Amino acid sequence: MIILGVDPGLTRCGVGVVEAGASRRLSFIHVDVVRSDPHESQDLRLLKIYRGLCTKLDEFIPDAVSIERVFAQANRNTVLGTAQAAGVAMLAAAQRGIPVALHTPTEAKLAITGNGQAQKIQVERMVTRILNLNTMPTPADAADALALAICHALRPSGALQGGEREQHLTQAQRQWAEATRKANRGGNMLHRGM
Amino acid sequence: MIILGVDPGLTRCGVGVVEAGASRRLSFIHVDVVRSDPHESQDLRLLKIYRGLCTKLDEFIPDAVSIERVFAQANRNTVLGTAQAAGVAMLAAAQRGIPVALHTPTEAKLAITGNGQAQKIQVERMVTRILNLNTMPTPADAADALALAICHALRPSGALQGGEREQHLTQAQRQWAEATRKANRGGNMLHRGM
Known part of the structure; x- marks a missing residue:
């Protein structure tokens, strides 16, 4: 499964591609950053990001796209642009019939380090280790994109329905399932504060 | 010029189309609302809105697209969805090489009623009068979309560069030019509070 x-x-806009094999073994495939010029108009910048993401989707033909959830209370100076970039990413995936999952930064940190409050550097080190990379992926957006792909690959999907399967989860997976449940309780979290 | x-x-998502003829005479062409189902996933909803807007752009082939600016401090429950709908509208226009203008609600109210703080009903009545309609366009999103198109048609573009031309403007146009200058002073307002 390619994510x-x-x-x-x-x-x-960070893009990271991983392959999840048997026993959730993860392999690194690709990492990159799609950029737009801050001096261009908003519509042309969105077009640039959209085209860049379409190129990646058509190159790697993923089975799923994992995008960071944006929250309304995030940095006011950038939140709308970030939400719109997430929007065109969702659109590009939907146009290709690829399922989209939204994951919070807390979910990604929990999935990767076992600690939802982990520092950026801890997440980057674990991403490097999990994917057997020789050096940490740069820039930060690239590492975060890989973290989101890994997060989706490792998601304790069975646990979300509760019940018996959750007993077999590690402590980190249980914490993560709980964080996901909390997020989902709010309905469509893209519209709400945490 | 079709806007x-x-x-x-x-x-x-309201869509309103007007034609600006000689002496800025305005004619009504079309009004509609593109909808998405709140029970569908965010990506499929954005795809629905995007496709609906693409259909309108391809049907009316406008010379310009006028979209309401979204501000980060707007209603938290809906602001991100609104920003994303604006984002896919910008994208659809940019893909067709159609220039995009963003106008604040204050600019639209000023352009149409001469009062940037006008009530919704006053704007709707003036839209109805300006376009010689028999009844007020409904729902509200439809009227607002027409107001945005009219606002762009009536914009005092010369006034924005200041100087002599501004002396020939009406008081409402001067107020509007001032409101636009204030908005533009913030740089890319899509990223900032007012």
Whole structure:
């Protein structure tokens, strides 16, 4: 299963691609950043990000796209541009019939480090280790995009329905399932604060 | 010159089309609302809105698209969906090489009623009068979309560069030019509070 992660942004939009094999073994496939020029108009910047993401989707033909959830209370200076970049990423995936999953930064941190409050550097180190990379992926947007792809690959999907399967989860997976449940309780979280 | 106005929304996205003839005489062409089902996933809803807007752009082939600016401090429950609907509208226009203008609600109210703080009903009545309609366009999103198209048609573009031309403007146009200058002073307002 190939998963393409997107760390949405209007200036820099991170893209990370991983393959999840048997026993959830993960392999690195690709990492890149799609950029747009802050001096261009908003519509042309969105077009640039959209085209860049379409090219990646058509190159790697992922089975799923994992995008960071954007929250309304995030940095006011960039939140709308970030939401719009996430929007065109969702659109590009939907046009190709590829399922889209939204994951919070907390979910990604929990999935990768076992700690939803982990520092950026801890997440980057674990991404590097999980994917057997020689060096940490740069820039940060690229590492975050890989983290989102890994997060989706490792998601404890059975646990979300509760019940018996959850007993077999690790502590980190249980914490993550709980964080996901909390997020989902709010309905469509893209419209709500955490 | 044909102008297509967009009142962005994820559940209901208003579309209004007007033609600006000689002496800025305005004629009504079309009004409609593109909808998406709140029970569908975010990506499929954006795809629905995008496709609906593409159909309108290809039907009316406007010379300009006028979209309401979204502000980060707007209603938290809907602001991100609204921003994303505006984003896919910008994208659809940019893909067709159609220039995009963003106008604030204050600019639209000023252009249409001469009062940037006008009530919704006053704007609707003036839209009806300006376009010689027999009845007020409904629902509200439709009227707002027409207001955005009219606002763009009537914009005091010369006044924005200041100087002599501004002396010939009406008081309402001067107020509007001032409101536009204030908005533009913030740079790319899509990223900022007012």
